[in-house]
Amino acid sequence: xxxxxxxxxxxxxxxxxxxxxxxxxxxxxxxxxxxxxxxxxxxxxxxxxxxxxxxxxxxxxxxxxxxxxxxxxxxxxxxxxxxxxxxxxxxxxxxxxxxxxxxxxxxxxxxxxxxxxxxxxxxxxxxxxxxxxxxxxxxxxxxxxxxxxxxxxxxxxxxxxxxxxxxxxxxxxxxxxxxxxxxxxxxxxxxxxxxxxxxxxxxxxxxxxxxxxxxxxxxxxxxxxxxxxxxxxxxxxxxxxxxxxxxxxxxxxxxxxxxxxxxxxxxxxxxxxxxxxxxxxxxxxxxxxxxxxxxxxxxxxxxxxxxxxxxxxxxxxxxxxxxxxxxxxxxxxxxxxxxxxxxxxxxxxxxxxxxxxxxxxxxxxxxxxxxxxxxxxxxxxxxxxxxxxxxxxxxxxxxxxxxxxxxxxxxxxxxxxxxxxxxxxxxxxxxxxxxxxxxxxxxxxxxxxxxxxxxxxxxxxxxxxxxxxxxxxxxxxxxxxxxxxxxxxxxxxx
Amino acid sequence: xxxxxxxxxxxxxxxxxxxxxxxxxxxxxxxxxxxxxxxxxxxxxxxxxxxxxxxxxxxxxxxxxxxxxxxxxxxxxxxxxxxxxxxxxxxxxxx
Numbered sequence: 001x002x003x004x005x006x007x008x009x010x011x012x013x014x015x016x017x018x019x020x021x022x023x024x025x026x027x028x029x030x031x032x033x034x035x036x037x038x039x040x041x042x043x044x045x046x047x048x049x050x051x052x053x054x055x056x057x058x059x060x061x062x063x064x065x066x067x068x069x070x071x072x073x074x075x076x077x078x079x080x081x082x083x084x085x086x087x088x089x090x091x092x093x094x095x096x097x098x099x100x101x102x103x104x105x106x107x108x109x110x111x112x113x114x115x116x117x118x119x120x121x122x123x124x125x126x127x128x129x130x131x132x133x134x135x136x137x138x139x140x141x142x143x144x145x146x147x148x149x150x151x152x153x154x155x156x157x158x159x160x161x162x163x164x165x166x167x168x169x170x171x172x173x174x175x176x177x178x179x180x181x182x183x184x185x186x187x188x189x190x191x192x193x194x195x196x197x198x199x200x201x202x203x204x205x206x207x208x209x210x211x212x213x214x215x216x217x218x219x220x221x222x223x224x225x226x227x228x229x230x231x232x233x234x235x236x237x238x239x240x241x242x243x244x245x246x247x248x249x250x251x252x253x254x255x256x257x258x259x260x261x262x263x264x265x266x267x268x269x270x271x272x273x274x275x276x277x278x279x280x281x282x283x284x285x286x287x288x289x290x291x292x293x294x295x296x297x298x299x300x301x302x303x304x305x306x307x308x309x310x311x312x313x314x315x316x317x318x319x320x321x322x323x324x325x326x327x328x329x330x331x332x333x334x335x336x337x338x339x340x341x342x343x344x345x346x347x348x349x350x351x352x353x354x355x356x357x358x359x360x361x362x363x364x365x366x367x368x369x370x371x372x373x374x375x376x377x378x379x380x381x382x383x384x385x386x387x388x389x390x391x392x393x394x395x396x397x398x399x400x401x402x403x404x405x406x407x408x409x410x411x412x413x414x415x416x417x418x419x420x421x422x423x424x425x426x427x428x429x430x431x432x433x434x435x436x437x438x439x440x441x442x443x444x445x446x447x448x449x450x451x452x453x454x455x456x457x458x459x460x461x462x463x464x465x466x467x468x469x470x471x472x473x474x475x476x477x478x479x480x481x482x483x484x485x486x487x488x489x490x491x492x493x494x
Numbered sequence: 495x496x497x498x499x500x501x502x503x504x505x506x507x508x509x510x511x512x513x514x515x516x517x518x519x520x521x522x523x524x525x526x527x528x529x530x531x532x533x534x535x536x537x538x539x540x541x542x543x544x545x546x547x548x549x550x551x552x553x554x555x556x557x558x559x560x561x562x563x564x565x566x567x568x569x570x571x572x573x574x575x576x577x578x579x580x581x582x583x584x585x586x587x588x589x
Contacts, residue, residue, distance in 0.1 A: 036559050052579060056570045060564075072558060072559065150584075155583070160581035
């Protein structure tokens, strides 16, 4: 495979070394568990967290004479994902055996796709900032079986093997080496996860291992020849991917600047120590001896099959973001936050319906999301519904409450629930716009502080103190603009 | 194409089959005989011919996505030399 460098070196992304600037080159292999009820080649369940070896059929356990039969839904999920990645879909693909021995691989080979994957080249767009968008190439996507799981801490001299995951369908999504910083790598994983979740083809849950990344890192002088890469295996969070890349790049730069050379090897990231370490010291180079699986015919479908699936695809994050910017006039930044999860975008649209779109975006992204995040909720379990938040925004727009009271009201709705409009009525939280009432408060405070009033007449900057006092007297309910105007009139500032 | 003794031993190792030097030597002869036999196929020009994947004209059979199997942990571990709580037990595979 010839590697084409599609990126122009960007000094913002360089790492300073002792001998000058260095550029990081990153490629990703993401294993995404296909959302399906049963496994890729057997009818056993894919449900997470079941009793050991209970989600295992004799096919998964590789008993003699068992034959694989493909799950059509997994094929459809792979095609949907390919479409979501704007990728080429291959109407004919082939399953191969990848041969190696490990206790959690009972067949002695993994059924995978090598030369002819189901999905070819595609792309993922990353918005790094309001004015920087980068396109990351996807090399391919193929279907393969997951392996089982080994537990090493149950017994002093034995490992325990559970085959529940064995045979679960995975999509391996391979990027081109187009990423140039740990920020881009994190953005890539985040965006890929968002796309998979929109499509419903993978739940993107990294803690449960349904999405894992192998990260290939090398360094070079900016724009120079690609360096020797190391592969960091099985990184299971987006944050760890960033840390692993930073550490690994600096390690490689250190070796090269000391006149050493990089050994191509597999490494592991240790989140506790924040470092990567070599995984296999003595192992010989892998020799997987791929060959077409004689138990499986080529996987073939026609264009109609693909078009039918394309028809039912949901609106994807890039399209939704563009629509939010055009239809609602949102900034790229706000739109980005809102479209990251489909549920968030839906919630926002419910709030914004028939209301001020920008004010709605502010309330959803700033007040609500910050609070949800802090208290460990997500938008689907939000104590404040879209209707309730909309009600608060309506009251602000009608001039019934100030922005400050709105925040208090939000707290009440968060804690107690209820209809915002009724709460405002019942608790007398309505903004005082009755000028007579405000005038009386202004008069009382100015008359009680003649010295300060005289000073403020000379130095209008001191007016703020009076505004504060009146607001306090009105328990925050006076309309601040009216207070300001009446104070100026009363004290005699032009 | 022919194989030497080192290749025979490497392939055996990859397949986790123990062979002695004497066996490897004998196997080298057998494997080269097989390879020579298969190599006769090179005499046929197959450029532009799709590889045959099945003797009968048929397409891949597909399953619907339903749970129809599993829930037989007892059977799955029945032949295991050692098992505990339906886990397979194997000699420890990490250092």
